[in-house]
Amino acid sequence: MVGSPARALEFTSRQCGDAMTAVPRSCQRTACANPIPAALASERLCLNHFLDEAFLRTDQALSRCREGRALERADVEWLLADALAIVKNLEAGASEPNPQQRDRMLELLLILANLHEYVAHHSIRLNRPA
Numbered sequence: 001m002v003g004s005p006a007r008a009l010e011f012t013s014r015q016c017g018d019a020m021t022a023v024p025r026s027c028q029r030t031a032c033a034n035p036i037p038a039a040l041a042s043e044r045l046c047l048n049h050f051l052d053e054a055f056l057r058t059d060q061a062l063s064r065c066r067e068g069r070a071l072e073r074a075d076v077e078w079l080l081a082d083a084l085a086i087v088k089n090l091e092a093g094a095s096e097p098n099p100q101q102r103d104r105m106l107e108l109l110l111i112l113a114n115l116h117e118y119v120a121h122h123s124i125r126l127n128r129p130a
Contacts, residue, residue, distance in 0.1 A: 039088035047089060051104050054082040058111050065118055076119075083112045 027034045027046035034046030043050055061079060064071055086105045093102070 037089050037092060039085050039092060043085070047101055047105075050085065051101070051108060054079075054086070054108055055104075055111075057082065058108065058115060062111075062115055062118070065115070071119070079112060079115065083109060 025035060026032070027036060027049055028044040029046070029049050032046060032049065034048060036044065037047055040047065040050050045053070057075070057079060061071060061075055086109055090102065090105055
């Protein structure tokens, strides 16, 4: 569990088929009490921390491409999942957008699209697990 021992975790119950699952309501980063959007429940991160990590993963993938190193298939799938989560968050917050978060999400989508184009036009290798 991430966070200080004194910090109580808040959970809500969510019906998932026949089973009830505990879903954290606040970000699992230390000293962060921001809510977790529904689209990021599996990440257990608020939108700001999710975007921080997604930008980092994208930057690392771009660096590997520029160095001519192969991308791992799992990394590419993770980046695609990031893009899907961003689109879901944009859709969920369409009625009351936070301008800074919206700008960051759109910027990340643009970078991911550029990465996709770069990979498509530069014959970047994907490592496939054996």
